[in-house]
Amino acid sequence: MLSQAQIDQFNRDGYLVVEDLITQPVREAVKAEYEELLDALYAGWLSDGLVPKLAADATFWDKLDVAIKGGFDWYQPFDISLPHDNITNDTPMHFGPAVFDMVTSDRILDTVECLIGSEITSNPIQHVRIKPPERDVKDGETRAHIVSTDWHQDRAVTLETADNTEMVTVWLAITDATVENGCLQVKPGRTPEMIPHCSMTQVGISEKFLPKHDAVPAPVKAGGGVIFHPLTPHASLRNLSDGYRWSFDLRYNVTGQSTGRDHFPEFIARSRSSPSSELRDWRAWKDMWEATRARIAVSEHINQHGRWSSDGPYCA
Template sequence: MLASEQIMAFRRDGYLVVEDLISPAVRHAVVAEYTDLMDRLYAEWRQRGQVPELAPDATFWDKLDAAVQAKIEWYQPFDISLPADGITAETPMHFGPAVFDMITSDRILNTVECLIGSEITSNPIQHVRIKPPERDVQHGETRAHIVSTDWHQDRAVTLEAADETEMVTVWLAITDATVENGCLQVKPGRTTGMIPHCALTQLGIREKFLPKQDAVPAPVKAGGGVIFHPLTPHASLRNLSNEYRWSFDLRYNVTGQNTGRDHFPDFVARSRTNPSAELRDWQVWKDMWEATRADIAQSKHINQHGRWSADGPYCA
């Protein structure tokens, strides 16, 4: 739960750093789940000759480092969403019990309830971000889930139908997020109106619309998070450390309001008025995403960022 002073700070600044948003047990379960996933993936990559053989006691980070150095497509199998385009029936993704328990953890939902009320839907605009040291990133890589993220507002990545939706983002640190390894930075107090975005290497805000002075870094310890309003401008710093930085960004909206990506599945995470509506089974969640993947693979492409372009007047 948030104290009244924290709620006031969120309303004023548009963001809030909260420690211990998940318990160590929840975080360790997520790490263990991803370690098992990495073991399976690495065995497949090794069988295809894409990565080198490692020592039997190689860790998750050893294997990830080898995959990054081998310049293979390692990211998408870890993500808790589908990509913006190119979706096929075989597009990899990850939906497991530990991640589901994280998304539906009481600590997170209690915090979100203080900000948007007790009828809470888990929004499908969600991602894992595992960011290598910048020096190790493959030349030409621009995905915001891997490299530093350009300045943007989260509402800009939704479809226009969600412009009135009450929503918050929970940016959750699995490893410590520091200034050196690329924590978030925000522009406090800017929560009214959409700023023009430009679809260049990433969807972002040109500096003429958002001067970078007065940006505030938001470091947070593992297990903590940064919660922000969908109109709060934010970005990430560059990872200039020697370590990976691991986080999730999760979103929650008031149940019954548009998610901004209604071709992806959502679910009721909490309902005080109708608890039986809450989804409690991670396998159902996984099945929903697999059915969505199958449908989209046979459908016309939906442009998730259709309101923005690379040649609009705001890109000049």
């Protein structure tokens, strides 16, 4: 639940930092689920002779270090979504019980309810981001799931169908997010409209539309999060620390309105008017994504960022 002062702050600043959005057990279960996932990936690389056998007490981070330094694809098998293109029936993705419990956790939904009301759909634009220390990232890596994210508004990375959708982004810290390890930064204040974006290495706002001196960092402790409006400009800082920065970004919109990625599956996370319509089973969530993957694998490519060009007048 948010206090009226927090709701006012969100409406004034376009974002809000909230402590303890998920409980310790929910967070620990998510970590354990990813440990299991990485163990399985690592066992596969090991049996292919690609990685060394590590000591029995090697940690999640030790294994991730090997994967990053060796250039293995660990990211997509971890993500709670499909990539933008080249989707095949074998494209890996992750949908498990702990992540589902996080996405549908009462504390998050109670908070979101204070901002967009009690008919809440889990929007399929959702990602895990486990960002390594920048010094360990291979040259040329530009993906916003691995390195720092350029300035953008979330409304600009949805399809036009969601331009009037009432939506919030819930950015959740699984490890402490600090200025040093690359927490979010935002431009506070209610930005009234879409700022032109350019499709460069990432979809982003060019400097002349967004002077960086307006930026405010939004550090938050593990378990807490940053909630923001889809028009609030934000970016992330570089990870200049020695450790990983782990977050999830989840989105929720008013049920019945377009998610902006309508070819991916959504589900009703909360409904006060019809509680029986809420999805309670993580397997059904996983099944929906698998059916979507099978469908997209044999259909035409959908350009999710088609409204922005790389050579528009704004991109100079």
